[in-house]
Amino acid sequence: MTVFSRGFRGKHHRDDRLPPGQYLTQGFPVLSAGPTPRIPLDRWEFAIDTETEQVHRWSWEELTALPSETPTVDIHCVTSWSKLDTRWRGVSLDVLFERVETAADYALVYCYGGYTTNLPLEDLLDGKAWIAYGYDGHELAPQHGGPARLLVPHLYFWKSAKWVRGIRLLHQDHPGLWESAGYHNYGDPWREQRYADD
């Protein structure tokens, strides 16, 4: 099983870290569906809205005062580039969800600029996702989603919403931008779930 061999040898064997159909890049391509929104930090906020209309909000000051982590992860874009050992700083979604009471199973992520993407709530929890505001020792550059983006490295990188603004929790799944345009609803790079029929 792929997961088994990855877990055992992945740290040392590059080939085992490259999902099917992907190639390695040393650069950091920029993929944006529209212009880069500019959000002044004093007006920036991040919100989690629950299925019972509870809204939890964090200002920039509040978010960056929370304990942060420095995950080093591999990222995989559906256009076939992968980049190994990318270094981020951000707040684990587990920290933000400590305050949130929910029975929802789905999350719809929304952004400054209007981009959306969906995923099961469980894919955001248990150390699998961050609101990232630092990259490679610096603040996250605007073209890569600064001031802050979602980072969900175990799914294709289109799920890692740049300029993230909030997460809406839902009982029913609701497709985001690319998910309603023919891309796979879940997007696991190890199962090569690129398009809806994969």
Ligand SMILES: Nc1nc2c(c(=O)[nH]1)N[C@H]1C(S)=C(S)[C@@H](COP(=O)(O)O)O[C@H]1N2
């Ligand atoms: N808000 C927003 N987030 C987005 C996108 C976008 O167009 N808008 N593109 C997605 C896609 S397809 C990819 S591959 C990654 C690209 O991130 P990068 O530009 O930092 O490489 O962001 C994802 N998040």
Ligand SMILES: [Mo]
């Ligand atoms: Mo992408």
